Amino acid sequence: MEEKLMKKLEAGALNFEAYFSEKALGMKASEIRELLKLVETSDVISLAGGLPAPETFPIETIREIAQEVLEKHADRALQYGTTKGYTPLRLALAEWMRKRYDLPMSKVEIMTTAGSQQALDLIGRVFINPGDIVAVEAPTYLAALNAFRYYEPRFMSVPMDDDGMITDILEEKLRKLKAEGKKIKFIYTVSTFQNPAGVTMSEERRKKLVELAHEYDFIIVEDNPYSELRYSGKPVKPVKHFDDEGRVIYLGTFSKILAPGFRIGWIAAEPHFIRKIEIAKQAIDLCTNTFSQVIAWKYVADGHLDRQIPKIIEFYRPRRNAMLEALEEYMPEGVKWTKPEGGMFVWVTLPEGIDTKMTFEKAIAKGVAYVPGEAFFAERNVKNTMRLNFTYVPEDKIREGIKRLAEVLEEEIKG
Numbered sequence: 001m002e003e004k005l006m007k008k009l010e011a012g013a014l015n016f017e018a019y020f021s022e023k024a025l026g027m028k029a030s031e032i033r034e035l036l037k038l039v040e041t042s043d044v045i046s047l048a049g050g051l052p053a054p055e056t057f058p059i060e061t062i063r064e065i066a067q068e069v070l071e072k073h074a075d076r077a078l079q080y081g082t083t084k085g086y087t088p089l090r091l092a093l094a095e096w097m098r099k100r101y102d103l104p105m106s107k108v109e110i111m112t113t114a115g116s117q118q119a120l121d122l123i124g125r126v127f128i129n130p131g132d133i134v135a136v137e138a139p140t141y142l143a144a145l146n147a148f149r150y151y152e153p154r155f156m157s158v159p160m161d162d163d164g165m166i167t168d169i170l171e172e173k174l175r176k177l178k179a180e181g182k183k184i185k186f187i188y189t190v191s192t193f194q195n196p197a198g199v200t201m202s203e204e205r206r207k208k209l210v211e212l213a214h215e216y217d218f219i220i221v222e223d224n225p226y227s228e229l230r231y232s233g234k235p236v237k238p239v240k241h242f243d244d245e246g247r248v249i250y251l252g253t254f255s256k257i258l259a260p261g262f263r264i265g266w267i268a269a270e271p272h273f274i275r276k277i278e279i280a281k282q283a284i285d286l287c288t289n290t291f292s293q294v295i296a297w298k299y300v301a302d303g304h305l306d307r308q309i310p311k312i313i314e315f316y317r318p319r320r321n322a323m324l325e326a327l328e329e330y331m332p333e334g335v336k337w338t339k340p341e342g343g344m345f346v347w348v349t350l351p352e353g354i355d356t357k358m359t360f361e362k363a364i365a366k367g368v369a370y371v372p373g374e375a376f377f378a379e380r381n382v383k384n385t386m387r388l389n390f391t392y393v394p395e396d397k398i399r400e401g402i403k404r405l406a407e408v409l410e411e412e413i414k415g
């Protein structure tokens, strides 16, 4: 029977492609994931991934909490929950954000999501009409571009420097649009320790961004998975802190401060926005994983989160330092890179004319992998950049990886 079926399938009985929607036909697998498949099997040092180090997962704490949850809260934890999320967790997060970020939470509501990635999709669903202009940083988080793309916006890129998005350039662009009778729907920013660039928007620019949102009437989506991972420098308040109109939709996640496998993120925004996003989520998954949420609630409410963050920082800081030192030591002239005070990534810029997609295979041959930068730009118009991750690989491997990469780049620059 099985053989018969196989034969039928092989004979191409169905034209599978013909059944997909036009939108599905337009979807493409993330290039990075495709590239990374090349790396997984070999002994290449991968500075390409974006994963937290598994050594930072608080396994014992999770074991204890899970045990307690099953003993005392199984009726809630194993049941469907409300779409907005497990209320004790939502309250604990509100309190944690108030304390941690000095955020006035009284007018803000929190809902939980399946990671902040789901929040990005929900935001696309709720706010983007085809043709709407969505402003993004250049470069920006690739999977946000992909989540939004499904809803067919037009992207407007805003360049960055070491202080994050250059708000003066944004202002110029907004002014031009206004002269044409147009405006943007929202701006998406990864405000702190940006993925992929590693830079942080200055406080001055945060204030300016909120002012511009008021003046030109748009909303701000602030995606903040990394701000707790600070290895040096002074903390900055989220953009949301400077928002007194309800224009900022804030996204948080447990992925980098607990473990990404829990798939829990949250949205903190005006109740009006939350209500609509909640309706959109209902049709997708009814509710976020309840068992994970109850564990996350205990993790926050019992103070484990506050105790865990310094441990993660101590674990990553030497890795960040090792990468910055190795770049300094090995990189040839003409190569520039960002110096992140936190997060997971360093962004490298090579001399004009070098295409990091073309050098990728040479790097693999030398035993090191990175992510070519092109896909992080909405217009895919910048070729000479790359993203390096410093959280997953130990210090000695980071040093060796950078040394190998520097050799490849030196040859490339010499031509």
Ligand SMILES: Cc1ncc(COP(=O)(O)O)c(C=O)c1O
Residues within 6 Å of the ligand: 050, 114, 115, 116, 117, 118, 141, 190, 195, 223, 225, 252, 253, 254, 255, 260, 264, 265
């Ligand atoms: C900027 C940014 N936003 C969102 C996400 C998605 O995170 P989550 O695991 O919460 O879905 C990531 C993950 O790497 C990210 O870097």
